[in-house]
Amino acid sequence: MASPNAVRRRRRGHDPESVLSIAVGVFNERGYDGTSMEDLARALGVTKSAIYYHVPGKEQLLARALDRALDGLLELVADERAAPGPAVDRLERVVRRSVRILVDRLPYVTLLLRVRGNSATEQAALERRREFDRFISRLVTEAAAEGGIRADVDPALVTRLLFGAVTSIAEWYQPARGASADDLADALLKITFTGLRTRAA
Incomplete structure (x- = not known):
């Protein structure tokens, strides 16, 4: 059992970023609905009141975590x-950058999925994710209309599979x-776009 001094040292070492990172790990391990504030306090080595110093509650941690995943994807869309x-x-480029975002923010994207x-x-996060999905669907449709990818495969199916x-x-x-x-993006693009691209493209 950790000594009171060790617990105090850990508590001083926490900031909003470390609280979020550890919380996301617990959410992914136990499921968000299956995680209590007691579980988070135990993982952080602090009391529940110490968590409230950094964040109002569990749902705010979830919102911050989902934003961490979604902000990267929607910045990609804007670009x-x-x-x-x-x-x-x-x-x-979108596929390549999506893979990079997933790898760079793996725990956060895992939670989003x-x-x-x-x-x-969660509903707000899903609506933001649908904005990304709609953009991809339009881009696939546009690529097919331009002759860049095969027109004999349903764009909606291409989007889902890709x-x-x-x-x-x-x-x-x-x-x-x-x-x-x-490495992952290169392999994925070779496998998928070899079959998707037309000869003209």
Whole structure:
């Protein structure tokens, strides 16, 4: 059992960022609904009142965590909406950058992918995620209309399969085992776009 002095040292070492990081780990391990403030306090090595010093409650931690995942994706959307060039090239960039964001923010994206809309916070996150999904769908449709990707495959199906492959990385990727975000993106783009791109593109 940790001594009172050790607990006090840990408490002083926590800031909003470390509280969020540890909380996300617990949410991913136990599920958000299955995590209590007592669970978070135990993982942080502090009292519940010490957590409230940093954050009003569990739902605010969830909101911050989901924003961490979504902000990166929606920044990507804003960049690519303004970007010039063929839609198929922009689509490839979106896939590559999505993989990088997933790897860089893996615990946060993992939590986002498990959200089911059980609270106002989760519903708001899902609506923001749908904005990303709608952008991808339009980009795939545009790429098909331009002749950059095959027109004989339903764009909605392409969108689901392509980004289903991206999001599946969160289920099995382990950063310590070697492959970088660029390695993953290169492999995914080779496998998918070899079949998607037309000869003309």
